[in-house]
Amino acid sequence: MTISRRNLIKYTTAAAAGAAVLGTSTLASAAQKQTAKVMPKKGKRIVVLGGGWGGCTAAKYAKMEDPSIEVILVEKDPKFISCPISNLVIGGQKKMSDITFTRDNLAKNYGIKIVYTEAVALDAVSKKLTTVDGTIEYDKLIISPGISYAYDTIEGLDSPAAIAKFPAAFKAGPETVALRNMLVAMKPGGVVVMSVPPTPYRCPPGPYERASLIANYLKKHKPGSKIIICDANDDVTSKGPLFKKAWADYYQGILEYVPDSQVTKVDMSTGVITTEKGEIKSAVANIIPTMKAGQSAFDLGLMNKPEDTFVRADAFTFESYNFKDVYVIGDATHNGAVGGVPKSGYVANSMGKVCASAVVRTLNGLEPVEPSLANTCYSMVNDDEAIFVSAVYKYDYNIKKIVSASGGVSPKREKLFAKHEEDWALGIWNDMLG
Secondary structure, eight states, X not given: OOSOHHHHHHHHHHHHHHHHHHOHHHHHHHHHHHHSBSSOXXXXXXXXXXXXXXXXXXXXXXXXXXXXXXXXXEESOSSEEOSTTHHHHHHTSSOGGGGEEOSHXXXXXXXXXXXXXXXXXXXXXXXXXXXXXXXXXXXXXXXXXXXXXXXXXXXXXXXXXXXXXXXXXXXXXXXXHHHXXXXXXXXXXXXXXXXXXXXXXXXXXXXXXXXXXXXXXXXXXXXXXXXXXXXXXXXXXXXXXXXHHHHHHHOTTTEEEESSOOEEEEOTTTOEEEETTEEEEOSEEEOOOOEEEOHHHHHTTOOSSTTOSSBOBOTTTOBBSSSTTEEEOGGGBOHHHHBSOOBOHHHHHHHHHHHHHHHHHHHTTOOOOOOEEEEEEEEESSSSOEXXXXXXXXXXXXXXXXXXXXXXXXXXXXXXXXXHHHHHHHHHHHHHHO
């Protein structure tokens, strides 16, 4: 399979429209560029598509496990911007420069070849990944697609202008800056509305940390303002008692939490947010829609069932259900196939290591080792204090999925845990990129 019928229609329609504007010679030139080989293959090769938490880790650890194997990392964005810690940019404790990095050390220190381009098609039979700049052959392909948003689940969130007015900011980058600027520009007394999407979504405690830091900002700089959390779920999905204790202690009258209150409609002209429990007039709205796998997972034909919105992969190696020698890691994986692991940066990092080892070993004729994953997630609740959750996961041979082996949450919030968060971030960024 090289492309789905749905995407064939999409691409051919786009091509026809483009021909009218650009002319056939320009399109022919683009087509020739896509069919050209990028770095002709000479020996064993692993290609990694996606240069985020999972992809960078997989590329680095594959090269570390066997330096003789050629590793190519394909990513469209030259900058690595960390989603973990980005809430501190929104809250004013960090700057974008603090969470923005290059991938230069992966090339310099490990010999990984990095191609900054966009993938457009996959031929899993011939083992070719087509990009806008040419075709890359592989022996093993690891894909880390990340997440995208199901904008169509919220009425009115159907245009670039509406998306810009109600940014989700759960893919760190321009929307992170936009949301921060909206908060700074808001007049005192304004109401901030933040939605929490139904599970599963990226970083379960993330929205509640963000709400805490926005409340902290409002308390210090926007007198009379408040933030209302409209949660599609029936309760706080992670570290609930710890978050609620912090809210009660620090943000009485500033932070309002409303469970079972999914956002169903937004009005760009008025700022009115409609939820299952009524309407709210917002000055600033951080609307986080239902999440699904990154668009490349759909475009490359990775979905196993028509109704799937995340990618089914083998829990032992993360090999795709659909294609042999194609592996999927990170937030895009389907919990029903892989197991009940959270969609987090640390889990993506762990998956990257497990998958890299499995890929290298099978490429060298060896059996993969039993997978083990870890997760730690810190959440700031104000300028100085943090809480955390931690867990270890193992493979269950009976159900053939990843399950929790042990874990727990911090007994209370502490300034020490805030220092631990800083150290954790510096350590894991270096683990992926150093």
